[in-house]
Amino acid sequence: MSRQALLPQTAPFGDIERASLDAVLGTATPIQRAWLAGFLAGLDAAGGQPAAVPAAAPKAAEPLAIIYASESGNSEKLAGDVAKLARKSGFKPKVIDFADLDVASLAKEKRIVAIAATWGEGEPPARSVRAYNELMGEAAPRLDGAEFGVLALGDTSYAEFCAIGKALDARLEALGAKRAHERADLDLDFDKPAAEWIKGTLKALAPPASAADNVVAVDFARGASHDEDAEPSREPSVVEVVDHVNLNSSRSDKETIHLALAFEDGAPAYEPGDSLEIYPENDPQLVEEILKASGLTGDEALRRALLSERDITTLSATTVERFVKATGHAEAKRLIESGEVRAWIEGRHLIDLIETYPAALSAEHLNSITRPLPPRAYSIASSRKEVGDEVHLAIAAVRYETHGRARSGVASVHVADRIRNGAKLRVKLKPNRHFRLPQDPAADIIMVGPGTGVAPFRAFVQERRAVEAPGRSWLFFGDRHFTHDFLYQLEWQEALEDRSLTQIDVAFSRDQPEKIYVQDRLFERRRELVAWLDGGAYFYVCGDAKNMAKDVRASLVRAYADVKGLSEAGAEAAVAGLERSHRYQQDVY
Secondary structure, rough: OOOOOOOOOOOOOOHHHHHHHHHHHOOOHHHHHHHHHHHHHHHHOOOOOOOOOOOOEEEEEEEEEEEEOOOOOOOOOHHHHHHHHHHHOEEEEEEEEEHHHHHHHHOOOOOOEEEEEOOOOOOOOHHHHHHHHHHHHHOOOOOOOOOOEEEEOOOOOOOOOOOOHHHHHHHHOOOOOOOOOOOEOOOOHHHHHHHHHHHHHHHOOOOOOHHHOEEEEOHHHOOOOOOOOOOOOOOOOEEEEEEEOOOOOOOOOOOOOEEEEOOOOOEEEEEEEEEEEEEEOOOHHHHHHHHHHHOOOOOHHHHHHHHHHHOOOHHHHHHHHHHHHHHHHHHHHHHHOOOOOHHHHOOOHHHHHHOOOOOOOOHHOOOOOOOOOOOOEEOOOOHHHHHOEEEEEEOOOOEEEEOEEEEEEEHHHHHHHHHHOOOOOEEEEEEEOOOOOOOOOOOOEEOOOOHHHHHHHHHHHHHHHHHOEEEEEEEEEEEEOOOHHOHHHHHHHHHHHOOOOOOOEEOOOOOOOOOOOHHHHHHHOOOHHHHHHHOOEEEEEEEOOOOHHHHHHHHHHHHHHHHHHOHHHHHHHHHHHHHOOEEEEEEEO
């Protein structure tokens, strides 16, 4: 859609000049237009010689602190979006990762934007825990005189939807700051509402315009185009499956697929530590069950949408509320009013809701009840230096049963059951700059990755082999059975032989009466482990956030306490020091 011209055709300019002025003025902010008005007025007063009678001194850009708590990178990206728009609006933004935040310094800030993701069951992202706890603690500084806005990201499939953003919003207000713009609580499809919230928040935080604000520092070359600062398009790529292998033995009760994907036009510039998002399709049988229960089996357009566009497994309290709004179902409404909805949805999917509370549904109803089907991200298990224009993944098929019905992971079982060599997949690179090998290849690394958590460490070892890194590498791997579940066993043996892997410790939980996990092996090797860390080694953890990652960290704290004779507080401070220096890095899910 073309933009309406601001200058009338009667303006004393030629067509080309008028179009050029429209291009600038049409994208300029109110502050930028005020600057231009003041500049031209000053220019006329000076007889066309601005150097002889300069306009008012440029007004200093307003400082803006943008703090973010991110696990998968979404909050970090949005923080960058805020900073870009803020610069164009006359602010001087600084973007601060919660992992690096000096909480006491917030007392100096007058304008704060906080963007926070909620992780797991209402927890802050792993790297944000220290600063988050400090901000929530008694020693947090007063923020009187500051203004703020909070953007909360979450997932409605979890009970504690956007809990961290909500808590930050309340805490900033309790510390004396004034809420300039109402908090937004956003689900996985956050792009458009987040963009609107950013615009509204920056407008609310902008200082009142005054006559003294006629001159500000503005780069009109940047302001002339909204797209100049935009990130390059990262539309999904179509790749071909060139290898599809079950890494577990046929006697295992697990199924882990090694997937090799080939890019026709060259693989994206990924690094070890990055992830790849897969755009999956839903189980066709489940789609048919939903269509049958809804009485819509003849709707081909809806069938296609449910197969590849809509999330038909997630069931949240919000989903039930939308269902009631669409259908008016009295019993489902009573479920909400009774306060039992959160307990009822546990372990259930959309099909359970539709079958339990039959109602006349339309395609429009199902679209309003469901959300877009999100991609699933998997840690990349390869280095470009070794595999070229391929990307390798290790994906564990998720299968389980609840409430008498078999369930399965959307992407993992799509890959395991319905994808074979030659098949096509839509994928997109998801960089992770917070999970990176040391810049110094001579630095030692310690890697803890049970199950598919070992995937990025396969990439780490391949990369270190390719660059002939002199630093030592130590892997802790765990799974259920040595015989059936030792993922990439032959590759680790080869790596030990060529010294790209210095040593490996394994923990197979079910090969003996008492279960043994990677955190147990860590504590067994605590003296050597602490010696490596004292020598500058980097410590990496990948895998389950709910239990494993917490247990690994607790084991490392115990190791420091035992080896160095530290108190619990002293050992905790030692591990926290590793985190603050970015030598303790996690990629957890």
